Structures are given as structure tokens and as C-alpha cells.
Amino acid sequence: MCGIIGYVGRELCIPKIIHGLQSLEYRGYDSAGIAYISKGKIKTIKEKGKIINLEKLLNFDEEAYLGIGHTRWATHGVANKINAHPHSVGKFTIVHNGIIENYNELKEELINKGYNFKSETDTEIACAKIDEIYKQEKDILKTLSKATKVFRGSYALGIICIDEPNSLYAIRNTSPLIVAKSNEGNFIASDVPAILKFTNKYFLLDDLEIAKITMDKVTFYNQDLIPIDKNINTFEGSVEVALKNGYEHFMLKEINEQDKVFKDTINYYFDGTIDSLKKNFKFLDKYKKIDIVACGSAYHTGCVGKYLIENYGNIPVNVEVASEYRYKKCFYDKDTLVIVVSQSGETADTLAALKKAKNDKIDTLAIVNVIGSSIARIADKVIYIKAGCEIAVATTKAYLAQLAIFSLISIYLGYKSKEIKDEELYKIFKEIKQMPKLIKNTINNYESYFAIADKIYKNKQIFFIGRGIDYATSLEASLKLKEISYINSVAYQAGELKHGTISLIEKNTPVIAIATDKNLFEKTISNIKEVKARGAYVILISNEVIKEQLCDEFIKIDDVHPILESILTIIPLQLLAYKVAKNNKCDIDKPRNLAKSVTVE
Ligand code: AGP
Numbered sequence: 001m002c003g004i005i006g007y008v009g010r011e012l013c014i015p016k017i018i019h020g021l022q023s024l025e026y027r028g029y030d031s032a033g034i035a036y037i038s039k040g041k042i043k044t045i046k047e048k049g050k051i052i053n054l055e056k057l058l059n060f061d062e063e064a065y066l067g068i069g070h071t072r073w074a075t076h077g078v079a080n081k082i083n084a085h086p087h088s089v090g091k092f093t094i095v096h097n098g099i100i101e102n103y104n105e106l107k108e109e110l111i112n113k114g115y116n117f118k119s120e121t122d123t124e125i126a127c128a129k130i131d132e133i134y135k136q137e138k139d140i141l142k143t144l145s146k147a148t149k150v151f152r153g154s155y156a157l158g159i160i161c162i163d164e165p166n167s168l169y170a171i172r173n174t175s176p177l178i179v180a181k182s183n184e185g186n187f188i189a190s191d192v193p194a195i196l197k198f199t200n201k202y203f204l205l206d207d208l209e210i211a212k213i214t215m216d217k218v219t220f221y222n223q224d225l226i227p228i229d230k231n232i233n234t235f236e237g238s239v240e241v242a243l244k245n246g247y248e249h250f251m252l253k254e255i256n257e258q259d260k261v262f263k264d265t266i267n268y269y270f271d272g273t274i275d276s277l278k279k280n281f282k283f284l285d286k287y288k289k290i291d292i293v294a295c296g297s298a299y300h301t302g303c304v305g306k307y308l309i310e311n312y313g314n315i316p317v318n319v320e321v322a323s324e325y326r327y328k329k330c331f332y333d334k335d336t337l338v339i340v341v342s343q344s345g346e347t348a349d350t351l352a353a354l355k356k357a358k359n360d361k362i363d364t365l366a367i368v369n370v371i372g373s374s375i376a377r378i379a380d381k382v383i384y385i386k387a388g389c390e391i392a393v394a395t396t397k398a399y400l401a402q403l404a405i406f407s408l409i410s411i412y413l414g415y416k417s418k419e420i421k422d423e424e425l426y427k428i429f430k431e432i433k434q435m436p437k438l439i440k441n442t443i444n445n446y447e448s449y450f451a452i453a454d455k456i457y458k459n460k461q462i463f464f465i466g467r468g469i470d471y472a473t474s475l476e477a478s479l480k481l482k483e484i485s486y487i488n489s490v491a492y493q494a495g496e497l498k499h500g501t502i503s504l505i506e507k508n509t510p511v512i513a514i515a516t517d518k519n520l521f522e523k524t525i526s527n528i529k530e531v532k533a534r535g536a537y538v539i540l541i542s543n544e545v546i547k548e549q550l551c552d553e554f555i556k557i558d559d560v561h562p563i564l565e566s567i568l569t570i571i572p573l574q575l576l577a578y579k580v581a582k583n584n585k586c587d588i589d590k591p592r593n594l595a596k597s598v599t600v601e
Contacts, residue, residue, distance in 0.1 A: 002085070002097035002599075003029065003071040004177065005194045006158040008168045009185010009215045014060050017069035020187070020194035021051050025590060029071035030079030034058070035086040035093045036067030037165045042093050046070075046084035065185075065215070066168055068158040070095035073595050077120025086158075087124040089115070090131035094159045096123040097190055098175035099600050101153030126151060130159065140164060141225055144171050144210050148223050154348065154599060156205075158188050168213040170205060174374055175599055176346055178202045179211050179218055181232070186213045192235050193389060200235040204372040233372070249588045251392035251484070255574050256443055258400045259436040262567065264386035265401040269408055272429060274415060281412040283381060287337040287363070291330070292319045293353045294341035295598070297395045297479060298402065301341055301367075303472035304566050305406035312420060312563065313413025322349035323601070325356075332362045339365045343390060343398040344597035345373020352601075354378055367405050369398045392589045393596045394484050396574050399476065400439075403567050410563050428561050435567065438558045442571040445555075449572045452539055452553045453579030456510040462487055463505070465494040465531075466514035467524050473566050474514050477573035484591050485581035494527035507535035512573070513551070515542045516565045525550060541572055 003024030007013045013036050021032055032054045033046025043064075047053040051071070070085035077083040085095045100106070103122035106129050111117075115128045129150060134143040140161055154174035161169075170177055170188045180187040182199035188211070189195050192202065205211055208223040220228045247253035269280045290309060292302035299321050306317040320328075322340070326349055332338065338357040342350045345368040354375055357364050366379035369387045376382045385401035411428055414420035420428070456462060462481060464474035471493050478491035492501055494513070505511065511531045515524040521544060528538055528550055540551035543559035557568045581588050 002073050002190070003194065004068070004095050004097055004156055004158050004188065004190045006068040006095070006168050006170070006188040006213070007185055008066040008166065008213055009182070010065065011184045012061065013064050013067040014058055014062060016198065017067050018051065018055060018058070018060075019197060020189060021069045021071050023193040023196070024071055024190060025051065029073050031072045031081065031084035032070065033072075033084045033086050033095075034067060034069040035088070035095075035160065036062075036064040037160065037162070038062055038064040040162075040165065042088065042160060042162055044086050044088055044093060046081055046086065048079060048081050048084065066160065066166065068093070068095045068160055068168070070158075083119045083121050085121075085123055087119065087121065087127045089124065089128040091134065091162045092127050092131050092159060094123065094127045094130070094157050096126060097156040097599065098154030098173075100126050100151050100155055102151070106150070126155070126157065134161070140167070140169060141210065141212065141221065144169060145221070145223055145225050147171065148173065148208050148210070156190060166214055170211040170213065172205045172209065173207050174351065176373060177205045179205055179213060179220075181218060185215045186218050188213060193391065196235065201232050202235065203230045203232055206377070207374075249392065249578070251394055251396060251578055251588050254390055254392055254397045255571070255578065257388070258397050258443065258571065259439040261385075261387045261397045261401050262404050262439055263436045265404045266408065266432060266435075268386055269383070269405075270432070272433070274425065277408060277412040277415070281409055284337065284409065284413060285416065286335070288315065288335040289332070289337075290315055290317045291325070291332060291336060291338045292317060292341065293322050293325045293338060293350065295322050295347050295349055297399045297476055298341040298343060298347075298350070300472060300476035300479065301399060301402040301406060302339070303475060304403055304469055305339075305409070307469040307472060308406055308410035308563055309413060312410045312417065314417045314419060315413065322347065322353040326352040330356070330360070332357070332360070337363050337365055339367060340375060340379065341367045341402055342373075342375050343369045343387070343395050343402075345370040345375040346597045346599045347375070348599050348601050351375050351378070367402055369401070391596070393591055393594045394480055394577075394588070400567055400570065403570070407563050407567065414563070424561075428563060431560050431564055435560070435564060438560065438568060439571065442557060442568050443575070445572070446575045449555065449575040450579040452555070453576050453583060455553075456537070456539075457485070457580040457583040459487065459510050461504070462489040462510045462512065463501070464489060464491040464512045464514070465497060465524070465527060466491075467494045467520040468517045469562065469566055470514040470516055470520070470524070470569070473569050473573070474512075476570060477512065477514070477577070480574055480577035481580060483594060484577055484588050485584050485586055486592070487580065487584075494524050497527060497530060502530065502534065505531050505534045505536050508537045509535070510539065511536040512539045512541070512576075514569060515540060515544065516557070516569055517562065518544070541569060
């Protein structure tokens with residue numbers, strides 16, 4: 001979504017702000033802008049399109065030591081220069097990430113008070129409201145305190161006022177914002193990568209809190225202007241995290257981190273004994289039903305989790321897309337656990353679904369990557385995956401880490417339900433120890449997946465089929481391909497093909513079949529024969545050794561326990577999607593129209 005950066009300090013602000021915006025590009029955007037105080041005036045420069053278009057308009061040596069910058073992912077109003085941030089009204093200039101939901105109401109009120117608006121954005125209205133309150137309060141902190149009581153919806157605001165040329169202010173509700181300290185001055189930013197070049201020390205601004213930042217001091221207040229102390233965080237990853245470590249794309253770098261991510265995530269909750277699983281997952285004992293709610297790839301982890309928890313935990317699991325769940329009638333009760341899954345911890349629909357469950361007094365668990373994110377802070381319990389900062393818009397390592405958590409949950413529940421007996425349990429434990437090596441080996445076979453990608457990348461449509469847990473994996477495989485290569489692809493339950501879709505199969509139509517579930521293997525093989533008979537080009541991924549000439553391409557993955565198998569199965573499919581997209585010269589890390597974190601409905 002939108003990216004915010006602000007700086008006040010001893011050094012020129014323009015270079016720092018532009019660097020910060022460049023580090024936030026992964027969030028997806030369609031315009032960019034900067035505002036800074038120079039010679040007692042606020043100067044605002046903004047432009048449609050990429051940051052490079054903005055840079056051409058700037059003098060990087062201009063004497064300015066306080067400023068704010070913004071990359072906009074359009075929500076209200078088209079992507080153009082007028083709607084780009086920062087927005088100014090009266091003495092104030094602001095940048096905003098989120099949606100002010102009562103902007104229409106505020107707009108009417110402000111127009112009646114003589115304000116008029118140039119842009120179509122809710123942000124300009126928010127700025128006008130702040131200006132209007134300031135005219136009464138004549139104090140910025142009191143103004144912002146009142147603003148947090150007036151605004152409804154999600155916002156992270158960076159604010160400057162010409163009456164205080166040495167202070168930068170910030171307020172937030174729901175949308176993420178950090179405040180960072182360095183020796184040369186202090187920052188606000190939407191996310192850590194924006195400031196990593198300058199510092200790795202930062203504070204998390206909580207909902208309805210206000211921050212006042214000067215070059216030497218950072219002060220936090222609650223909504224009623226009571227000063228609050230905050231713990232400082234240190235980002236463990238170094239700048240390399242935000243760089244590509246020699247890989248051509250963040251996505252490829254992050255795929256190659258998956259063995260470490262698996263190990264870091266598993267080891268945080270599992271020390272090789274069932275006691276560690278009891279310690280971390282015993283809280284699950286009381287639930288008789290589970291709703292898993294998420295969006296996109298996170299939803300797909302829930303689809304895998306459903307099969308595992310039902311098969312081993314004997315607990316009914318309902319998996320829903322958050323944008324539906326938040327509005328639908330839910331049949332949950334005190335015996336239900338609602339699990340929300342989110343890499344960013346900021347996805348608006350998932351956050352809304354979580355808040356709905358909370359409002360209905362239903363217990364909630366969040367499986368999240370970003371520490372201190374909104375979802376993490378609201379859920380009753382949080383299980384953090386240890387995927388580190390994921391930059392590529394198309395998730396890979398976070399998806400795999402989420403699967404690892406569902407594996408641990410299912411192992412614990414399987415042991416408790418006695419579906420998994422001691423002998424099987426120790427076999428699984430042994431395989432868990434092997435998994436990082438098996439993951440790495442699977443990744444290292446990338447050339448064979450790339451060779452297949454080189455044969456199919458020109459196709460306009462590609463099908464994925466699978467049964468049971470392999471169908472869940474095919475959903476994620478299809479999304480990976482779609483979102484980075486722009487090729488239309490569909491994931492289908494293999495048994496469903498004959499009920500309509502098979503009419504789309506022509507000669508050489510690529511069909512990627514996933515068959516790892518031994519109980520369903522023969523059935524999937526017969527579906528492969530159906531599409532082969534109609535001329536399909538079949539790529540089969542399986543943990544079985546294939547004896548007869550069943551397919552055109554075969555990807556063998558290691559045969560591990562079903563509770564772990566999906567973690568290996570997805571890897572060739574991630575790499576296949578990557579190479580297809582690369583061959584099609586797509587913007588792999590920042591696919592068109594997409595954002596890393598969808599913080600609006
Ligand atoms: C995944 O590759 C996509 N970028 C997208 O579907 C993503 O999984 C979805 O938007 C959910 O994001 P979250 O995990 O941060 O909530």
C-alpha cells in the first residue's frame with residue numbers, strides 16, 4: 001500500500017526521503033511526492049508514476065532538514081499528480097496511508113465552513129480538518145488529539161506545520177507506522193526497510209497514539225496527550241535484508257531462504273520433544289471447531305491447514321476468505337477458535353474479520369510474520385512465523401513458514417487425538433530435522449523446473465489439478481503463476497475437470513498435476529490420463545516413483561510424512577512460476593496492480 005517516510009535532523013532531508021521512498025517501492029504505488037521546509041516555507045513536489053519522475057524535479061542539495069515523502073497506491077481518486085501526496089491545507093501538509101472512512105461527512109462540514117478541495121482524496125479532507133481544528137486549538141498536539149477522536153477508519157499520518165518548522169508529527173490508527181532514531185536525526189516510516197540505511201533502532205506507534213519528533217527528541221503521547229514511554233526495537237536484519245544478496249530478484253532470494261526460514265520458525269516452537277509442542281499449543285485443547293480466515297496465499301495456507309487439522313486433529317475446520325467472512329453470518333461459539341493468517345499483519349479484510357470475531361467475544365489466534373503488526377496486536381494469541389522481512393510482493397518464504405506452523409499444530413493435535421501414535425510421532429520428528437536439507441535439495445533442483453518453464457511460458461492459459469491437500473497446494477501454485485507472470489491459470493479439483501473445465505483442454509494445453517496423497521494417487525493418475533487423451537501437456541509433481549509414461553514432464557520430490565509434504569511440494573511450483581515470469585520479462589518483485597500489503601478493502 002502507500003509508503004510514508006519523514007525525517008528531521010542535521011543532514012539534508014531530500015536525499016534521505018527519496019532513499020526511503022525507494023526502499024518502500026515494494027509496497028506498490030502509482031505516484032510519489034515530497035514536502036519539506038526550506039527558507040521558512042513548505043515546498044511540495046509530487047508526480048505521477050515512478051519515483052524517478054519525482055527525482056527529476058528535485059534539487060538534492062537544497063537546504064532543507066525536515067520533510068515528508070509518500071508513495072501512493074490509489075484508493076480514493078485516480079492515480080494522478082493532483083491526487084498524489086503530500087496534501088496541504090492552510091498551515092498543514094500531510095502524507096497518509098489508509099482510509100478515512102468518514103471523509104464524506106467531514107467534507108460536507110468543511111465545505112460549509114468555506115473549505116474547497118482540489119483533489120478527490122480523503123487525505124486532503126483530513127488535512128483540512130486538522131487545519132480547521134488548529135484554528136480553534138492553536139496547539140498542534142491538542143489538534144492532533146482531537147483529530148484522532150474525529151477521524152474514523154485507518155490512517156498513518158505524517159504531519160508538518162509551518163508554525164513549527166523544527167517538528168514532525170505522526171498519528172496512526174490501524175495503518176502501520178514506526179518512529180526511528182539515528183545520530184543524524186529521527187524518522188517516521190511505514191516499514192523498517194525505509195530507514196535501515198540510517199538506523200535499525202525504532203519504536204512502534206500504537207493505535208491512537210501521537211508522536212512529536214524533532215532532530216534530537218522523540219516524544220509519544222496517548223490520545224489524551226498523556227506522555228508514554230515506549231520500548232525501542234532493534235531490527236536484527238541488516239541492510240542486506242533489503243538488498244538482494246546477489247540474487248536477481250527478491251523473490252528468488254526469498255525462495256532460497258526457505259530452508260533457514262523453516263528451521264527458524266520450527267525451532268522457535270519445537271525443540272525435538274512433544275513437551276515443547278505441548279507448551280506452545282496446549283491452548284488449542286479447549287476448541288471443538290476452528291475457522292481459518294485469511295486472504296490470498298495466506299488463505300491457501302489455511303486450505304492446507306484444514307486438511308492437516310481435520311485429518312490428524314479430528315477437529316472440523318472451516319476456511320474462509322476474509323473479505324467474505326467479515327460480512328457473512330458466522331456460526332461460531334465459545335468452543336470455536338478463529339485463526340487469522342497474515343504475513344503483513346495489516347491486510348484490511350483479515351484485520352476486519354479478526355475484529356469481528358473479537359467483537360463477538362470469540363477466541364482468536366493470529367499467525368503473522370510482522371512483529372507488532374496491527375493483527376498481531378489485536379488477536380488474543382499470536383504465533384509469529386520467523387520468515388524475516390519479505391520484500392517480494394509474491395509471498396514464498398512466509399507462505400512456507402505458515403505451512404510449517406500448521407504442521408506443528410497438526411502434529412500436536414494429532415498426538416493429542418491419538419491419530420498419531422508414538423512410532424509415527426518420532427518418524428515425523430526425525431523428518432523435521434531433515435526438512436531444511438530436503439528443502440534446500442528441492443530448491444537446488446531448480447534447473448529442471450526452469451527447463452520446464454522454458455517450454456510452457458508462451459502459453460496463454462495453464463491448469464493446475466490436484467486432489468485433497470494437493471488441491472490446496474494447486475491453489476497457491478496457480479496464484480503464484482498468475483500474479484507474477486500475468487498468465488491466466490486455474491486450479492481445479494482433479495475430480496472436477498470432467499464436470500466442465502475439461503472442454504478447455506486442447507492440444508499442448510499445459511496441465512500441472514500434483515499427486516502426493518497416496519490415498520488419492522490412483523484417482524489423480526486417472527484424471528491425468530483424461531487430459532492426456534485430449535492432448536494436454538502434462539507436468540506431474542509427485543513423491544511417488546512413476547513407472548509408466550504417464551506425463552510429458554515429471555518432477556520428483558522427496559517422500560516425507562503427509563503432515564510435511566506440502567512444504568516440499570510448493571517449492572518447484574514457486575520456481576516454475578518465477579522462471580515463466582522471468583521469461584516473459586515481467587516485473588517479478590513488483591507485479592502490476594499489486595501491493596505487498598493490501599491495507600484497504
Ligand atoms: C501473495 O503472493 C499475494 N501477494 C497476496 O495474495 C497475499 O498473500 C495476500 O494479500 C495476503 O497478504 P497477508 O498475508 O499480508 O495478509
